[in-house]
Amino acid sequence: MDKNDGYMKALKCRECGREYPLTATHVCEFDFGPLEVAYDYDRIRRSLTPALIQSRPQNMWRYRELLPLAGDPTVGFKVGFTPLIKADRLAKRLGIRELWIKNDTVNYPTLSFKDRVVSVALSRARELGFTTVACASTGNLANSVAANAAAAGLRAYVFIPSDLEQGKIVNSLIYGAQVIAIKGHYDEVNRLCAEIAGKFGWAFVNVNMRPYYAEGSKSMGYEIMEQLEWRIPRHTVVCMASGSLLTKIHKSYQEFTKLGLVTETPYKIYGAQATGCSPISSAQKAGLDFFKPVKPNTIAKSLAIGTPADGFYALRTMKQTGGVADDVTDDEIREGIKLLAECEGIFAETAGGVTVGVAKKLIASGKIPADDSAVLCITGNGLKTLDAVVGHAGQPREIKPSLREFETLLATENLSPVNA
Numbered sequence: 001m002d003k004n005d006g007y008m009k010a011l012k013c014r015e016c017g018r019e020y021p022l023t024a025t026h027v028c029e030f031d032f033g034p035l036e037v038a039y040d041y042d043r044i045r046r047s048l049t050p051a052l053i054q055s056r057p058q059n060m061w062r063y064r065e066l067l068p069l070a071g072d073p074t075v076g077f078k079v080g081f082t083p084l085i086k087a088d089r090l091a092k093r094l095g096i097r098e099l100w101i102k103n104d105t106v107n108y109p110t111l112s113f114k115d116r117v118v119s120v121a122l123s124r125a126r127e128l129g130f131t132t133v134a135c136a137s138t139g140n141l142a143n144s145v146a147a148n149a150a151a152a153g154l155r156a157y158v159f160i161p162s163d164l165e166q167g168k169i170v171n172s173l174i175y176g177a178q179v180i181a182i183k184g185h186y187d188e189v190n191r192l193c194a195e196i197a198g199k200f201g202w203a204f205v206n207v208n209m210r211p212y213y214a215e216g217s218k219s220m221g222y223e224i225m226e227q228l229e230w231r232i233p234r235h236t237v238v239c240m241a242s243g244s245l246l247t248k249i250h251k252s253y254q255e256f257t258k259l260g261l262v263t264e265t266p267y268k269i270y271g272a273q274a275t276g277c278s279p280i281s282s283a284q285k286a287g288l289d290f291f292k293p294v295k296p297n298t299i300a301k302s303l304a305i306g307t308p309a310d311g312f313y314a315l316r317t318m319k320q321t322g323g324v325a326d327d328v329t330d331d332e333i334r335e336g337i338k339l340l341a342e343c344e345g346i347f348a349e350t351a352g353g354v355t356v357g358v359a360k361k362l363i364a365s366g367k368i369p370a371d372d373s374a375v376l377c378i379t380g381n382g383l384k385t386l387d388a389v390v391g392h393a394g395q396p397r398e399i400k401p402s403l404r405e406f407e408t409l410l411a412t413e414n415l416s417p418v419n420a
């Protein structure tokens with residue numbers, strides 16, 4: 001092993017196990033299997049202890065031995081270590097003994113879990129000598145690539161479906177990135193990007209850089225375990241687009257167990273999708289190992305991937321851990337957003353509404369037992385998807401600046417706040 005590769009050993013095919021050098025590449029030449037970063041866990045075990053982790057600054061790089069960089073990060077120093085909130089009021093509403101919210105609506109700097117994957121991908125892109133970065137995105141990834149590239153002085157091209165929410169589009173443009181809107185679904189954007197990546201020498205964070213990029217998601221799982229005082233949660237609910245985050249949370253739990261940072265305990269991981277784009281949850285519910293591609297039609301645009309790259313592995317992860325998947329309609333997504341906001345004061349985007357809505361169903365059906373404890377991964381901020389809730393959150397009462405008018409209003413209408 002080259003010591004210049006940090007704790008990484010190689011890129012390894014998930015299907016045949018063939019090893020590849022640690023370059024910007026993502027598929028096996030023999031079977032087209034996805035490549036994944038392999039680490040030297042023996043060396044990591046000798047150096048990484050809870051005490052060492054706790055002595056470091058509160059960001060995702062406190063687990064840096066388990067993240068795929070050769071040296072120190074150069075992008076996204078402040079990303080991660082978002083709050084894990086004990087959600088007692090929401091627990092009561094959903095009918096479960098104990099509930100935790102992993103709150104990535106306040107991740108730095110672009111208010112979604114994508115800042116985790118992007119800081120890894122861009123730091124690695126710099127190590128490999130790239131000066132231009134790019135991505136195919138359902139919105140949040142574009143925002144994070146644009147912002148982090150701006151701060152790092154990298155050139156950025158972001159490719160998005162043209163029908164995204166205004167909040168997501170403006171949040172990419174403002175940083176000066178080249179924003180290319182494609183008239184088509186994400187899956188068509190992604191296909192085009194695979195062609196562009198083959199032709200231009202750019203670091204496409206979720207194409208040729210995908211093995212490194214995807215590892216960044218593990219930090220969400222590491223933080224959950226540390227914040228639960230070095231325990232694996234019994235039940236974890238994760239929303240799925242490509243399905244990558246769900247598989248990486250599983251990997252994080254396995255790695256901490258293997259390294260002796262937590263004791264081995266059984267756990268289940270559950271996947272959440274929108275009914276309008278539910279290739280993975282539909283396959284899981286039908287007991288299939290493979291999904292059927294779909295055409296997305298949902299307000300949860302950040303999750304609208306009809307051909308999920310990690311769908312197969314997400315299905316396998318749920319099967320291995322004993323978890324299941326479910327999906328919710330657009331109305332149930334809005335209801336989930338309101339529930340979380342009214343109970344916990346957290347305004348999540350549509351993807352968060354999906355997670356809360358599915359958790360509600362899983363608890364109601366007893367699939368997550370009522371006397372147990374669960375963690376919900378809330379991955380993005382509601383201020384970016386206002387389009388989805390405008391007209392569904394009620395209207396302000398408008399009066400003249402007069403005490404009498406206010407008193408009349410109080411007397412004639414029921415004005416008690418819903419969360420009292």
Ligand SMILES: *Cc1c(COP(=O)(O)O)cnc(C)c1O
Pocket residue numbers: 112113114140141239240241242243244245246302303349351352379380
């Ligand atoms: C991208 C995204 C996800 C899921 O990502 P995958 O790893 O592709 O499954 C979840 N929530 C939000 C808000 C996202 O932007």
Ligand SMILES: [Zn+2]
Pocket residue numbers: 013014015016017018028029030031032033
């Ligand atoms: Zn292979």
